[in-house]
Amino acid sequence: MSIVKYVDRMSIFHSLDPRTKIVLCTAIMVVSLIFNHPLFLASTFVFVVTLSFIAKIHTEFLSRIRLLVAVVILAFVLWTLTYRLSLFVPHKEVRILLKLGPIIIDELSFLYGISMPFRVLVLIGTPLLLFMTTTFTDMTLALVKLRLPYTWAFTVSLSFRLVTSIFNEAHTIRDAQISRGLELEKGSLLERIKNYIPVISPLVSKVMEMEDQLSISMETKAFGAYPKRTYYKGLKMTGVDIALIFSSTCLFLILLWLRLNNVGIIA
Amino acid sequence: MREIIRVKNLWFKYKTNWVLQDINLSIYEKEFVALVGQNGCGKTTLVKHFNGLLKPDRGSVTVYGVDTKDTSTAELAKVVGYVFQFPDSQIFARTIYEEVSFGPKNLKFSNREIDEVVHSSLNRVGLEKSLDTTPTALSTGERERLVIADVLAMNPRVIILDEPTTGQDHITCHNVMKIARDLVNLGKTVIVISHDMELICEWAERVIVMHEGRIINNGRPKDVFSRFEMLRDIGLSPPQVSVLARSLQFEETPVTIDEMIDVLLRRLCLEHSEIC
Numbered sequence: 001m002s003i004v005k006y007v008d009r010m011s012i013f014h015s016l017d018p019r020t021k022i023v024l025c026t027a028i029m030v031v032s033l034i035f036n037h038p039l040f041l042a043s044t045f046v047f048v049v050t051l052s053f054i055a056k057i058h059t060e061f062l063s064r065i066r067l068l069v070a071v072v073i074l075a076f077v078l079w080t081l082t083y084r085l086s087l088f089v090p091h092k093e094v095r096i097l098l099k100l101g102p103i104i105i106d107e108l109s110f111l112y113g114i115s116m117p118f119r120v121l122v123l124i125g126t127p128l129l130l131f132m133t134t135t136f137t138d139m140t141l142a143l144v145k146l147r148l149p150y151t152w153a154f155t156v157s158l159s160f161r162l163v164t165s166i167f168n169e170a171h172t173i174r175d176a177q178i179s180r181g182l183e184l185e186k187g188s189l190l191e192r193i194k195n196y197i198p199v200i201s202p203l204v205s206k207v208m209e210m211e212d213q214l215s216i217s218m219e220t221k222a223f224g225a226y227p228k229r230t231y232y233k234g235l236k237m238t239g240v241d242i243a244l245i246f247s248s249t250c251l252f253l254i255l256l257w258l259r260l261n262n263v264g265i266i267a
Numbered sequence: 268m269r270e271i272i273r274v275k276n277l278w279f280k281y282k283t284n285w286v287l288q289d290i291n292l293s294i295y296e297k298e299f300v301a302l303v304g305q306n307g308c309g310k311t312t313l314v315k316h317f318n319g320l321l322k323p324d325r326g327s328v329t330v331y332g333v334d335t336k337d338t339s340t341a342e343l344a345k346v347v348g349y350v351f352q353f354p355d356s357q358i359f360a361r362t363i364y365e366e367v368s369f370g371p372k373n374l375k376f377s378n379r380e381i382d383e384v385v386h387s388s389l390n391r392v393g394l395e396k397s398l399d400t401t402p403t404a405l406s407t408g409e410r411e412r413l414v415i416a417d418v419l420a421m422n423p424r425v426i427i428l429d430e431p432t433t434g435q436d437h438i439t440c441h442n443v444m445k446i447a448r449d450l451v452n453l454g455k456t457v458i459v460i461s462h463d464m465e466l467i468c469e470w471a472e473r474v475i476v477m478h479e480g481r482i483i484n485n486g487r488p489k490d491v492f493s494r495f496e497m498l499r500d501i502g503l504s505p506p507q508v509s510v511l512a513r514s515l516q517f518e519e520t521p522v523t524i525d526e527m528i529d530v531l532l533r534r535l536c537l538e539h540s541e542i543c
Contacts, residue, residue: 202358
């Protein structure tokens with residue numbers, strides 16, 4: 001299974017210029033970073049999910065988001081338990097909700113515990129939405145149009161493309177070692193980490209081999225022979241794109257103004 | 268012969284796509300079975316059910332009477348060994364010894380037993396290298412034999428070879444099949460997935476043909492490869508000697524060169540009795 005695989009659908013979101021999608025997704029991610037109130041972050045996540053509905057990829061999107069359950073739980077537990085240890089905790093009196101020996105959960109740490117999983121979901125879900133609705137070719141082209149050198153843009157899009165291959169390879173290697181009697185989930189935490197060595201070791205070799213073959217293959221196809229490239233497929237901004245970039249910029253500026261006035265933050 | 272693997276009304280799907288549909292099959296002790304079919308027809312998916320890597324969505328797979336749904340792959344590894352298509356998917360250790368001893372260690376063999384099985388399995392595959400050699404220093408053919416030794420060291424009663432001859436030279440292909448034949452002679456059951464029909468006809472006793480997730484033929488190579496129309500419909504090519512015999516309008520369908528020589532000699536004797 002590929003997490004960042006493109007999902008082909010006929011939707012307004014798919015038909016947007018990739019640059020518009022990049023701007024929109026960047027704005028969403030910045031919003032999730034500047035606010036920390038659960039209400040704001042939850043709303044941002046709901047907005048991302050709404051976009052997946054507009055893009056008609058909600059089934060695939062939500063099934064991939066479901067894989068983050070463990071991360072979400074971990075984020076909640078860690079932030080709730082460790083927030084008070086942070087250097088940036090404001091010195092003010094807050095209501096203690098729970099005290100169990102050295103474990104103290106107050107109102108602020110609980111609110112952070114709720115906020116942070118949403119931030120994680122937005123920060124992972126937004127690029128996911130972008131990649132699920134944009135082909136790698138379009139993404140490369142968009143990054144080039146955004147003045148990124150072609151080699152860099154190509155490398156960025158290629159690295160995402162390789163995630164699929166690496167994921168499949170890891171799955172095959174895991175199956176091969178399980179077939180040899182390896183029990184990955186057996187033993188203590190340290191033993192379980194050690195159990196993964198027979199999976200990780202061939203995977204690293206495979207990935208290096210894959211990279212080597214890929215670079216040779218690209219060189220044989222004259223990659224980088226001409227510094228100035230021409231493109232068969234072009235990108236063209238439509239009225240919808242411009243309207244969307246304008247409205248999302250306005251919305252972003254309003255949100256920024258709210259943030260500067262201390263709205264949408266816990267403390 | 269004793270039935271060791273029984274597949275009963277097996278259905279399996281990846282997401283919403285049924286990859287295996289109503290498979291019924293028996294594999295017997297000391298058999299040399301070949302599984303053929305186009306890419307994506309479900310061969311690997313089927314054999315992955317034999318060692319519990321995949322569990323049926325419907326129906327059942329039993330190995331020595333044990334339902335694979337109730338058993339872990341690690342447990343089944345004691346009786347079913349699986350050699351993956353690409354050797355590099357399973358080679359990870361720094362030395363040949365460490366590599367071959369990995370399986371037996373997982374199965375809790377004693378140190379003395381591990382030493383014994385490492386040596387015997389390497390001898391069995393004819394890999395006469397120092398035990399300290401790095402597996403990456405081996406040639407492709409040697410690495411293929413090394414992964415077979417990896418599985419043999421676990422002493423399973425059934426050995427699955429998933430496309431062991433892909434990308435190998437002619438001699439290596441025959442060496443691998445000879446190792447498989449020797450294992451059958453030693454009492455093991457061997458299941459081979461391959462696209463090389465000539466090789467299958469020469470070495471396997473039974474051929475199972477799969478197409479779009481179903482078994483569409485199952486029998487002796489001679490019987491299976493005489494059904495030209497069926498093979499053409501599913502995009503498989505019969506062995507060249509069979510095609511030649513068909514072109515020459517022979518009544519029989521030889522599937523190996525030796526069989527072709529027999530047929531030619533018989534015809535020659537019939538037409539020119541004075542030379543026989």
